[in-house]
Amino acid sequence: TMGPVRLFFLVLATAAPLFSAAQSFGYPTANLSTLWINNDASLPHVHYKGGLVVRPILLRSQSKYYSQSFGTGFFCAPPYDMFYFGVFIVQTDPDTRIIGGNPPVVWSANRARPVRENATVELTSDGELILRDADGSLVWSTGSSGRSVAGMVITNIGNLVLFDLMNATVWQSFDHPTDALVPGQSLLEGMKLTASTSATNWTENQLYATVLSDGLYAYVASAPPQNYYMLTSNEDKTGNETTRVTFMNSSLCIFLNSTFKDPNSISWPTTTSAQFIRLGYDGHLRMHEWDMAEETWPAVEEVMKPNFGDCGFPTVCGEYGICTGRKCTCPLQDNYSSGYFKPIGDPKDNLGCTPLTPISCQEMQHHQLLTLDEVSYFDVNYPVENATTPDDCKQACLKNCSCRAVNFRQYYGQTGTDGHCLWVTKVFSLQSIKLESVNYKSSVFIKVQLGPSNSAAASARSTNNSNLILGTAIPAIVIVVLLAIVVTLYLQRRRAYYDKKDEDFSFDQFARMPARFSFQKLRECTQGFSKKLGEGGFGSVYEGKLGEERVAVKRLESARQGKKEFLAEVETIGSIEHINLVRLIGFCAEKSQRLLVYEYMPRGSLDRWIHYRHNNAPLNWGTRSRIILDIAKGLCYLHEECRRKMAHLDIKPQNILLDENFNAKVADFGLSKLIDRDQSKVVTVMRGTPGYLAPEWLTSQITEKVDVYSFGVVVMELISGRKNIDNSLPEASSNLTNLLRGKARDNQLSDLIDKHSEDMLSHHEQVIQMMKFAMWCLLNDGCQRPSMSTVIKVLEGVTSIETAILHRFIDANSVMPVQDNISAYSVQPQASTLSGPR
CATH class of the missing domain: 1.10.510.10 (Transferase(Phosphotransferase) domain 1)
Incomplete structure (x- = not known):
């Protein structure tokens, strides 16, 4: 995958203001008053295939043989030129050279705010580790200023530590875990792992695992949080010791009654293979192991195995999605029609479902519960008291607007029937269950908002007014058709006039025009304007691709400007360039067609x-x-x-x-x-x-x-x-x-x-x-x-x-309230031209 990179180091005095010995790969400690600059000229570096870059500032090699080593420094994951400061696992050879495949990051200081080239990390003279972006803005710090820090070290188990003159720990990364654990690392009671948004976006999402008094619990964030997995100990807690869950011997071990020791003071056994555990963005807690032959880190074991298998994870089918095997569907009323939910995006993407009509607490009289038989829900922690029958369960939900669904579970035993009603304030993925047992039954009742067309009152008004509608419909249709004919003729003549006016117009008189595209080119790059990002009074915005670059194409409709005026506007906007302004890439002005091509913004x-x-x-x-x-x-x-x-x-x-x-x-x-x-x-x-x-x-x-x-x-x-x-x-x-x-x-x-x-x-x-x-x-x-x-x-x-x-x-006096205008993607409330009159 890559050639070996020879390691080097440079030793400077403790008081050196800028660079330290820690710039070498092979040096595991750093002194105070040390500053590292995130660029290839200042730091040793390794560039992997695919664009990944590692710039270690400290490295701890495990042995004199081929082995895993822990490094801390800057890390850039493709395809973006943004860096994280963290701890990662690299493979080294006997000469302490980094070899092998892409290193996994097991801790990050700035996962919510990546930094750029020339960012800095500094171990200050008063013992605080500070990360700043290239513009000097503060991104993260340890908050250890003034606490007798003597230096910094990366330990042999991957713990980044600030230590004092007695070699005692003042601050350590193990106290601030992100989404991963390495062998020898513990989660103490109250600590948690929080999953990333995606494989390439390291910002936190709503899934996390935390240690409570009796073990490890996994939740999806809501109010209250919903539990989808628990790993508890068989022993009872007898003292006041802090519960901890430790990754050791290739598994998670729960300790309820043993006094916790500083992990840096324990002699951990050397593992035969490199491992780590990560809480993935899908909620799975998996153990990964280094495959030397393939030079990859495949998942070798699923640590968390909830009920219902893969369907037991809260986001497997998105909100309101029903998981059946590997397939996701939206809720159906009585298994024959779906008049209340629609899939989000492409149904094949399994992004979940959304109600066609949002729940309104001002119209609780129009709330109704859909019955989903042979369906269950993962969370079992919030039962409704005094609701032991399906009707009691449904009524309890209808009386409280914060309830979005209830799961009623019925158990049939020798002593009678036992029913449990479980309360849900936010609906994540549900599970379809096919039980052969006659002793258990589960149904989910999902709250929906009835629209006017659903209500009995609307039906009655429709019947009473049917004759009136029939009596007025035919004359109205005739009038609308005549108006449509007149407007169509007018627009055709107007379009012909502007097309004729623009025929002799030259582009040469405009000095700084963006790229010009033909209408056919933009039609092809948007696949026939098939993927709409948003729409409004001006027209619509579509996703497209020019070569390898994704773009957003705005198609203006009913453009009232001539070509000359339109191009003058394009020249003005095309000359504006700033990092916080969306860039205009090009345009199309072909007869009556007016289109603008902007850079694509993936977050919308x-x-x-x-x-x-x-x-x-x-x-x-x-x-x-x-x-x-x-x-x-x-x-x-x-x-x-x-x-x-x-x-x-x-x-x-x-x-x-x-x-x-x-x-x-x-x-x-x-x-x-x-x-x-x-x-x-x-x-x-x-x-x-x-x-x-x-x-x-x-x-x-x-x-x-x-x-x-x-x-x-x-x-x-x-x-x-x-x-x-x-x-x-x-x-x-x-x-x-x-x-x-x-x-x-x-x-x-x-x-x-x-x-x-x-x-x-x-x-x-x-x-x-x-x-x-x-x-x-x-x-x-x-x-x-x-x-x-x-x-x-x-x-x-x-x-x-x-x-x-x-x-x-x-x-001040209150400003007169006005109505808002809702849109999905850079949408104007009116105006079909590029700009209004100047």
Whole structure:
């Protein structure tokens, strides 16, 4: 797979400010005041096939023979140029050279926030290990400053340790596990492993395994968490010792009553093969072992084996999906029709199912339970008291809106029937069971929301009004047909006029045009516009592929501009380039066809991650705060760094797109407006999306500060995990901006923190400060709102917020509530042209 890489080392004095002996592969310790820079020029490195890169700063070789060795340093997994700082397993030869296949990462400090080339990690003079990105921003630290640290070492069992002058452990990576265990490593009571989102995305997902007082338990996060596996001990706990689960002798061992010892002080037996255990993104806990012949790390044993086999894992078929063998289906009413659920995406992808009508607590009278016989559920920990019959079980669920399903299990014994009703507040994968035993029966009752077409009242109204409908239908149809004919003729003549007008137009007069594509080329690259990413008043967005590059193709419909005006707009937007703005790759202007080709953003739009419409795990605080800063940097470039100021005028979550690493980019400039530097205000017609419009839009005289207001709304949506306008909520809570004003007045801002995320709640103080910052952006008077450059200074901690600003927001009159416009992928609420009038 790769040639051996000769190891080297360089010894410098302890007080050396930049580089240390630990730069050599073969040196396992580092002194204080040491800094490592993440690039090939500064660190020894190994480049594997497929793009994987390892840059060790410490290495602990197990023996003088071919063996596994533990290294710590920077690690880059393809296909992305983003790095993690962690501990990994490498294979070394007798000369301490790294050989063999791709090394697995068994611990990472920054799995939620990868860093770039030239990031740094520093063991400071006061004993703290600090990771910073290339721009100097703090990413992670051990928090060990001032605790008598003497140095750092990677131990022979893969533990990264900061030690004091007595060689005692001050901080160790084993106390902060991620998703893997190595031989000799223990999970203590309260510790947990958290699975990654996917094989290439290391951010945490909703599956985790944790140690409780009697053993290891695996959960899927919800409120409350749902247990899908447990590994417990046969012995009873007799003392107050800390329970631990240790990976040793190729298995997990539970210790309830033995005093825990520092793993670094134990002489662990040498294993005959290299192993580790990982909690996978699918919820499986598997043991992996090094295959020397193939130079790979295959899974050799399934550590967790829940009831129902593979169907016992909570996400195997997504939410509401029913697992039967290897097949996933959506719930069927009485096994003959599916009028309440639809699959998410392609059914073959097994992403789960979503209700056609969301559950509304304001319309509980229209709730109904679907009966799924011979179906069971993995979680058994939350029984409903006094519900021993199927009817009692169903009624208990219908009386409480937080209940989404109940599983009724009935056991038939010699002494009679024993029924258990199990409560579910969030429905993950279900299991279809075919039991030959006559002593057990299981049914699941899933709550659905009846729409008007489902209710008896709607049926009665339909019968009473049928004659009236018949009497008015025929004249209405005639009128509609005539109007359609007139409109069609008009559009044909209009299209012919613009096509004729554009025939003699030359592209040469535009100096900086992006790539131009033919309509046929874009039709082919999108496979006939078959995979739609989103749609709105402007048209639709489709996924495509140009060569090896994935792109998003926006097809504008009913374009009212001529070719000359359209190309002038393309030239303006094509000249804008910034890391936090979505890049325009090219365009098509062929007769009446108007298309724009943008870079593809794999995570889609921000709204799908903060409004919980796609069954995604909640974003942590670090990711949300980074997204807020990214949006601010993109807007600052438009407002202050372009030759002419550009006001975006449609900032909302649907127009913020995310790349694979959750870096945010501002998209969709279809409603933007250029502003001369000498203009204090511009007059323009109202444009944008209701719910995000600043009060000054009522005067039609606006500045770029309208974007600051919209930005403040988006910040609050990110923090609260809800839409700014949500009419499914009570009237007093439907408008988030007005609700923020009331909560600030009553000193109850904590009520607005997203309850889906424990991490958000744990960063309570920082989140509250961000809310206060959003209030500044939401001031009714645009002149008092901060500029985007000031916004960035506040977010980076350079500038603070004046207390008086908060009082201006709290005391202001409420802004008139307006309706929101929901979209799926960078969608505009109106406008079929690239931009409105300038």
